[in-house]
Amino acid sequence: MGVPGSICLRRKGAFSVPEIDEIDHHVLRLLREDGRRTFSEMAERIGLSVAAVKRRVDRLRELGVITGFSVQIDYAKLGWGIEAFTELRYPGTTPVSEIIRTAADVAEVQAVFTIAGDPDALIHVRVRDLGHLQKVIDRLRRAGDVTGTKTLLVLGSWTRDAPVP
Amino acid sequence: MGVPGSICLRRKGAFSVPEIDEIDHHVLRLLREDGRRTFSEMAERIGLSVAAVKRRVDRLRELGVITGFSVQIDYAKLGWGIEAFTELRYPGTTPVSEIIRTAADVAEVQAVFTIAGDPDALIHVRVRDLGHLQKVIDRLRRAGDVTGTKTLLVLGSWTRDAPVP
DNA sequence: GGTGAAATCCTCGAGTG
């Protein structure tokens, strides 16, 4: 096994949707806390019928506000205990699309952020150990025409909204 | 409304769990693709009974491999179109716990990563606009005894495993 | 947005190798 997962681009700069009301935000908050909440439980908390809540969720999906659901995993428990951010610098001629493509080709890369200014990209990677991290960084350096890297090794992390274990 | 969400610490360096087999990884892969998949659908894909898949998921939760489920949201559509990473530097005397606490106090902070070396922390923030970003950075600077910041403005992002819209 | 009924799904105990 490896780092599984299909691949997709997320577009930025979409226009904000005005027709999102307080109830929609309530639905989103409940689903952020637990993405597998039943419609019936949410309906009870919100004070709406089950069908109404389902329609809200369906609509939020159609609007593209909800892009999907996923499971939260403790990767350390799976043996992927090391997390790092690598800053990448490229020649001024490198198009953003190539930056993303070459980085996404590396299986251990979890996310790619293209940046205004210096560095040109910030890459979130997850690896088994430090030797593995070295290999990944080497692969990133060789992939595109990278002119420089700086890697920030994550010691600990905190995330808003992660459920209490 | 603001950036909703409860708060919790994620511990790192947990020992890897050996008794995770291929079927468990298959379950995790299916749930990463769609966290609301039904047990029946997963059972069919894996070639197991519904009850067996449920017990796998229950066990993965008990082991702490699965820490929860959540919804994926396009925040730009909610009017939170700007994303940035801010590197924070602290005096050598500042304990990690205080770094996390002061950053997490700022509602716009989505995640805090403490770092080995320089900088001392990397903060992921999400804001409505650039003026808002400025305010958040100012608040971060004043919060702890921050000695320096550098903010990386995100132009675009790619995430492994985000579902295709 | 609500209601109700049919289809589907979840849950858990019992039985099997």
Place this chain on the structure above:
DNA sequence: CACTCGAGGATTTCACC
């Protein structure tokens, strides 16, 4: 110990008000 089966209850889904 992990799996399958099956029944009862809960949930989802959809047409209609």
